[in-house]
Amino acid sequence: xxxxxxxxxxxxxxxxxxxxxxxxxxxxxxxxxxxxxxxxxxxxxxxxxxxxxxxxxxxxxxxxxxxxxxxxxxxxxxxxxxxxxxxxxxxxxxxxxxxxxxxxxxxxxxxxxxxxxxxxxxxxxxxxxxxxxxxxxxxxxxxxxxxxxxxxxxxxxxxxxxxxxxxxxxxxxxxxxxxxxxxxxxxxxxxxxxxxxxxxxxxxxxxxxxxxxxxxxxxxxxxxxxxxxxxxxxxxxxxxxxxxxxxxxxxxxxxxxxxxxxxxxxxxxxxxxxxxxxxxxxxxxxxxxxxxxxxxxxxxxxxxxxxxxxxxxxxxxxxxxxxxxxxxxxxxxxxxxxxxxxxxxxx
Numbered sequence: 001x002x003x004x005x006x007x008x009x010x011x012x013x014x015x016x017x018x019x020x021x022x023x024x025x026x027x028x029x030x031x032x033x034x035x036x037x038x039x040x041x042x043x044x045x046x047x048x049x050x051x052x053x054x055x056x057x058x059x060x061x062x063x064x065x066x067x068x069x070x071x072x073x074x075x076x077x078x079x080x081x082x083x084x085x086x087x088x089x090x091x092x093x094x095x096x097x098x099x100x101x102x103x104x105x106x107x108x109x110x111x112x113x114x115x116x117x118x119x120x121x122x123x124x125x126x127x128x129x130x131x132x133x134x135x136x137x138x139x140x141x142x143x144x145x146x147x148x149x150x151x152x153x154x155x156x157x158x159x160x161x162x163x164x165x166x167x168x169x170x171x172x173x174x175x176x177x178x179x180x181x182x183x184x185x186x187x188x189x190x191x192x193x194x195x196x197x198x199x200x201x202x203x204x205x206x207x208x209x210x211x212x213x214x215x216x217x218x219x220x221x222x223x224x225x226x227x228x229x230x231x232x233x234x235x236x237x238x239x240x241x242x243x244x245x246x247x248x249x250x251x252x253x254x255x256x257x258x259x260x261x262x263x264x265x266x267x268x269x270x271x272x273x274x275x276x277x278x279x280x281x282x283x284x285x286x287x288x289x290x291x292x293x294x295x296x297x298x299x300x301x302x303x304x305x306x307x308x309x310x311x312x313x314x315x316x317x318x319x320x321x322x323x324x325x326x327x328x329x330x331x332x333x334x335x336x337x338x339x340x341x342x343x344x345x346x347x
Contacts, residue, residue, distance in 0.1 A: 003339060004065050006030065007046075008053055008075030008104060012039035012306070012318045014298070015074060015119070016046055018328020023336055024072065028064050030056065035314055038307045054103050058110035070339055071113035074331075076323050077101050077120060101129045105136040112140060114343075115335055116167040119323055122148045125163055142167040145174050149327075153178035156299050156324040157186040158265040164327075166334065171342035176334045188283060189261040192293045200287035208309050210292040213273050220286060222256060223275060228283045229260040259283050265297045270320035272297075273312055295319050299326040 003025060007016045010029025013036075019026050029040050032052040040048045049056075065071050077100040101124070108116055116137065124130045125146070137144050146165035151158055154176075166173045180186070196204045201214030215223065218239060225235045232240065232255065257279035259265050271277035275288035282289060289297075291312060295304065298319055306315050 002069040004069040005072035012036045013044045014322030014325050015328040016044045018325040019332040021329045022332025024332040042305045058107045062111045072115040073113040074117040105133045118165040122163050137167045143172045147175045152185040152264050154330050155326045157191045160267045170346040173338050191296050210290045212287040212290045223286045226258045228258045232256045268298050270317040273316045299324040
């Protein structure tokens with residue numbers, strides 16, 4: 001029995017890496033961001049196809065699978081259109097990414113893979129495009145299960161909630177149950193404590209990815225007055241940015257914050273290397289997270305090769321946009337077990 005998967009919106013391969021670690025063969029990843037090619041192909045035994053899926057025919061995708069393979073189609077469409085911030089934007093429907101899930105559904109409808117998996121932000125469940133996607137699956141006799149999962153329950157040390165969907169034409173499939181309890185969550189300390197101490201603006205001599213962004217003089221003063229788990233309310237009022245002196249800015253308490261050693265980190269976004277973009281201050285060192293620390297908190301292994309660090313912004317975007325590989329591994333193990341238990345009976 002040959003099992004083959006294709007990863008739509010693959011990015012640098014967080015999901016692909018996890019699936020392959022679980023023993024699922026990913027034959028190709030498709031993404032329209034050519035800058036992701038190096039990391040995807042360097043770290044995964046898979047082919048990167050640089051393409052926009054809205055312009056890439058389902059027939060071409062079907063041709064990638066071997067004739068008798070059990071077909072798996074997975075995808076994490078860009079989540080920004082479905083974020084809580086975007087939902088407040090009246091012009092959201094004009095975002096070209098809004099309909100990517102619709103194209104995902106069109107591909108499913110045409111090639112009818114045995115297994116489908118989709119991941120996105122929790123807000124997607126409220127949208128018409130998601131309901132239409134479910135309609136495609138049900139019309140084609142898929143058994144469907146989806147749920148918002150909490151990443152620390154599955155081994156990712158960050159405060160990240162995501163909607164995971166699994167669908168199968170072979171039989172009933174279920175989202176896996178949590179693996180970790182709250183008292184056993186992996187923490188920031190477990191994940192990054194052993195890395196070499198570096199300063200803001202410095203790169204570790206033995207690890208080019210352990211690089212921290214420089215801080216302005218005022219932000220260096222601010223981080224020195226920040227407490228782990230605290231807020232900018234801990235600062236001397238003289239160093240507050242003007243926006244936080246106004247009443248409207250007082251609710252943004254996690255900005256300019258330090259993480260805590262013995263808690264999970266905040267959600268790793270594409271801006272995790274910026275001290276002022278969230279609670280991304282190191283617990284004790286006077287700097288924001290390094291690129292390496294963000295990658296480790298996303299559960300990328302330390303030997304994952306992201307390429308030469310020509311731009312911190314690009315590498316951070318690659319890391320922040322990725323599905324944590326550990327979640328991909330959990331999904332992969334669930335799919336493999338499901339196929340093993342149901343394929344012969346469903347033939």
